[in-house]
Amino acid sequence: MDLTLSPEQSLLVDLVRRFVREEIVPLEFNLDPDGDELEAADKARLIEKTKAMGLYGLDIPPAFGGPDIDLVTRTLLAIEMSQHRAGLYAPCYGVFGGAGLAQLFEANDAQKQKYLHPVLRGEKRGFFGLTEPSGGSDPARAIRTKAVRDGDFWVINGSKIFISGADKAQFGLVFARTEPENGRNGVTCFIVDTDTPGFRVRRVVHTLRSAHYATELSFENMRVPHENILGKVNSGFAIANERLTRQRIPYAAGCIGVAIKAHQMALEYVPQRETFGAPLSSRQAIQWMLVDNEIDIRQSRWLTLEAAAKADRGEPFRTEAAMAKLVATEAASRVVDRCMQMFGGYGVTKDFPFERWYREMRIRRIGEGPSEVQRHIIARELLDSPLR
Ligand SMILES: Cc1cc2nc3c(=O)[nH]c(=O)nc-3n(C[C@H](O)[C@H](O)[C@H](O)COP(=O)(O)OP(=O)(O)OC[C@H]3O[C@@H](n4cnc5c(N)ncnc54)[C@H](O)[C@@H]3O)c2cc1C
Structure with a gap:
């Protein structure tokens, strides 16, 4: 390639x-x-x-x-x-x-008018509500939030956790179970206005992330019109999955950018910093950290661009997106950690960006599908069609 x-x-x-x-x-x-x-x-x-x-x-x-x-x-x-x-x-x-x-690009005309266009004009914000207290790695099985049809409405009861930005949103996508016995084919995606009676942001969940916190939501007899279903009844999981797969590529790219910047800063710093009478850059222990950074960055960049190229060609890219997400988040975590080490005490001060990157990078191995889930996706593909 x-x-x-x-x-x-x-x-x-x-x-x-x-x-x-x-x-x-x-x-x-x-x-x-x-x-x-x-x-x-x-x-x-x-x-x-x-x-x-x-x-x-x-x-x-x-x-x-x-x-x-x-x-x-x-x-x-x-x-x-x-x-x-x-x-x-x-x-x-x-x-x-x-x-x-991105799911709203698939919405019907009335939904686009009400939700997509105001978002594009910067007038409305939405949230993505998939994860529940019962688990986020395998949401198709974990979703307990239930929607029951009542005439032209659906009555939704349940809760969500770790939902980014719901407290500042005017609406959101809520994935709820509409057919209890049907696993991933029993989940429907509802567009829910946050001023609907029964919708509540129960609390803010603070994490390692600097500012963008997450929220916990509860739904109590929340009545949502049938016309607010995105896509078809029981097809919600496919909508969620499609978004999650594609999103993994820019998600990986963000990690690579931070790793590149951290690495560049270290490359500039170590020739200038002297210890025991010689610059840090002359020490093999430091050189090896730089080499490992370079390899971590190149392999992440390669895999991520390969995933993007396959998506652009219209080929299946689920495995490649999982590899990109897995490798970039883990490699970038190592790069930032090594750079902090090379900067010594300065590395952990807020005068430099490393400590923020270090904290926030930790979330990247959990958010948008944890590393273990990416490995699970890749393993499934390997076992289905070993050695191509
Ligand atoms: C800051 C932040 C923001 C988020 N924003 C959103 C959002 O906007 N919308 C949203 O819907 N979700 C959001 N999430 C949720 C996120 O996607 C989930 O946290 C993630 O999917 C993991 O789910 P969980 O926390 O329930 O872990 P669990 O599913 O309970 O898993 C726990 C651990 O076990 C591991 N594990 C799971 N299955 C296996 C297995 N088969 N083999 C080995 N190990 C396994 C997992 O990898 C994980 O490390 C956010 C999370 C965070 C931290």
């Missing part, structure tokens, strides 16, 4: 790289080390710039007004966009715009 960038890709990568270095990183000197929001005026100014660059709304399909960017190029840009302190969970502080919940 040829990983050489096309002239157009090189141009875009350079553009975004310069944008991050010249526009985003300088602002972080004046932000709280745990912050994930820019000043409103800065954000508005930078959004104008990304619009002028033709890169606003990167994840919005061209049919809805977004730029026409394939997944390989999108992955290359995601690798650039995370190369700053808040980059893992707030790449470029959102100034490239977001597409919100």
Whole structure:
């Protein structure tokens, strides 16, 4: 596989790289080390710039007004966009715009009008409600939230946990069991307005992540109109799965970007820092850490671009996406850890971004399907069709 960038890709990568270095990183000197929001005026100014660059709304399909960017190029840009302190969970502080919940591109016209278009205009936010207290690794079996039909409505009872952003959302996707005996074919996706009686954000769940906390939700006799079903009754798990598979590629790319930045900082630092009469870079113990970083980064980048290329070609990419997610999250965790070690005491201060990356990177091996689940997906494929 040829990983050489096309002239157009090189141009875009350079553009975004310069944008991050010249526009985003300088602002972080004046932000709280745990912050994930820019000043409103800065954000508005930078959004104008990304619009002028033709890169606003990167994840919005061209049919809805977004730029026409394939997944390989999108992955290359995601690798650039995370190369700053808040980059893992707030790449470029959102100034490239977001597409919100990708499932809504499959919504019917009325649903698009009510939910998708306001999200694209930045007027509404949505959440993705799959995980429950009974478990997130195998949601098809774990979902206990129940929806029972009552005329033109469904009555939903149950709860969700670890749901990002539900306290600031106007609506969300809630996956509920509609056929108890039917496993993954008995789950339906409902679009739920957060002002529906019976919907409650029970509490905020704080995690290692700096700012974007998660929430716990409860639903008590929450009545949702039948017309708010996304897709078909009992087809919700396929909707969730499709999104999770595709999302693993940019998720991996964000980790690679942080690893690259940490590694670059270490490469600049170790020739300057002297101990026992010689620069750190002259020590084999340090050189080996740098070598291991380089290999970790290259293998993650290769696997992630391979997954994106397969998706772009319209081929099955579930196994490749699982490998990219697994390898990039684990490799980037090791890279950040080694870089902290090379920076010594400075590595653990909030004067440098390593401690934030270290904390937030830990979540990446659990969120969007933990490492064990990715291995499970890959193993299933291997055992079904060993040695291709
Ligand atoms: C900060 C944060 C934000 C999140 N945001 C969202 C969100 O917006 N929406 C949403 O729906 N979910 C969200 N999640 C939930 C996340 O997807 C789940 O935490 C994850 O899927 C794991 O589920 P669990 O925590 O219930 O772990 P469990 O399913 O209980 O698993 C526990 C551990 O056992 C391991 N394990 C599971 N099965 C096996 C096996 N067969 N063999 C070996 N090991 C196994 C798992 O890998 C895991 O390490 C978020 C989580 C976090 C931490």
